[in-house]
Amino acid sequence: MRELLSELRDWHTSGTPFALATVVAVRGSAPRAVGAAMAVRADGTVAGSVSGGCVESDVCEVAAEALTTGEPSLRTYGISDDDAFAVGLTCGGTIEVLVRPYVSEPDREGLRALVGLVTAGVPVAVATVVSPEASLGAGRVVLADRADGSLGDERLDAAVTDDARELLARGAMASHRYGAHGERRMRDVTVFVQTFAPAPRMLVFGAIDHAAATARIGSFLGYRVTVCDARPAFATRQRFPTADEVVCAWPHTYLESADVDARTVVCVLTHDPKFDVPLLAAALRTPASYIGVMGSRRTHADRIARLREAGVDEESLARLAAPVGLDLGARTPEETAVSIAAEIVRHRRGGTGRPLSELTGPIHHHTRQPDA
Structure with a gap:
């Protein structure tokens, strides 16, 4: 529902009745996870998605009925044995969708309060x-x-x-x-x-061009992005307009006081030992789910040696994703950011990183970590 907040706020303000459809169960392969949501106004306006297109038209009809009756409805959608392209999921999975109307003032007020909490x-x-x-x-x-x-x-x-x-x-x-x-x-x-x-955090260290591109794609993926660099001329809002926060501080000093949990991803793009070694030593003491580090293999080998000298053990060193990113042949900062984002998604969702055309079996993996 998070992606619908803007529309829901507008519809509340205008007093527009609507129904909210939410995926409450998934079995097998399905294009959207539990929690995916779609809102439907009485005039047929739609925001969001519950299946990526497979069952949306039928959900719209169910929503229209719910707006008329004022009653919620639970529908199950799965592949049809007779016609895979009938109302159902052609990918072979099954989803359950709860459709709730928001017509009465008490219901609308309750959802308005929820939207306010999520927004805050x-x-x-x-x-x-x-x-x-x-x-x-x-x-x-x-x-x-x-x-x-x-x-x-x-x-x-x-x-x-x-x-x-x-x-x-x-x-x-x-x-x-x-x-x-x-x-x-x-x-x-x-x-x-x-x-x-x-929203989970993405901490980007090193205010370089690659960091600007990584910050943009981090925001696109739903992360709350912080860019940190010790150099005042580089750590500026003008250079990172899409970041939620730009911090001018020594990276390891900032990280030691930052709020880091198991959903946090850390991208170290400085490839300078005086920044990297104390920063990575601090990062490896956190529960961050992903720690990616930029630099050549030679640079990383030197970095590993310095971290060992600093007392970092082998189990901790194995957590580092370095050189950062998947092998896409990336050259530009934007291409490199895509490579980094792809590795983060693979780590989060449990994918192989290989072309789907080379694989068999389910396309959608069971999520390793909770959604952003």
Whole structure:
């Protein structure tokens, strides 16, 4: 839903009724992951996507019906044995889509508040009943210090709140089954938990042309991008207009006080030992998921030797992606940024980095890390 925030804010402001369709389950190969969303206005205007085109037309019809009845609906879409191009997923997977209308003022106000929290970067989870049908669409909004709304039972609310906070801490989404009163070993109620953690961070060190291109593609991928360099003439807003933050500081000093978690990616583009060695020693003490380092093989061999002298162990050194990027034959800063981004996506999603035309089996991999 994050990509729909602008449209949802505008539609709220204008008082336009709409329905929101959300992928709540995926089985097999599917073009979009759980949490993918599409909003449909009463006049047929569409924003977002739930399948990349396979089932959108039918979802629009379901949305129109929901806007008329005021009732939510859960639809399952999968490949058709008789006609693979009928309404369904020709890729062979199955998705479940929850369609909820936002017509009444209480519903619209609740979603408006959620949009405000997500926009402000407040970690929040939304738990929604997707079965049984009698409780379909019942929701609970969970934050670190409070929860609002009810799924119909206090003990169920408590169990779901605990699980939602655990998922929120990991930035993950999932469906859980419970008994009617929150029992863990029963399957009467299925609840989909969608989390909205702040955007993951991309830390780019070295304010060079390659950094400008990397910052642009990092923003495109949904990262909150920080560019850091110790040289005042290079670390300027004018050089990095798309970055969320430009910092003039010694890289290792900045990193030691930065907020780094398991979704953070670090791109070290300085290839200068006086910056790289203390910076990488600090980076390898963080839980960052990806640490890419620019430089020739000779430069990297010298860098590794210096890091060993600084006391960095072999297990930590193995975390470094160096030379940074996939082998695309990149030459320009923009091509190099694509190469770096491709390696980050491969690391995050678990791909091979090989041409799909050379492979067999599922195109879509199970996600290694939670979405941005």
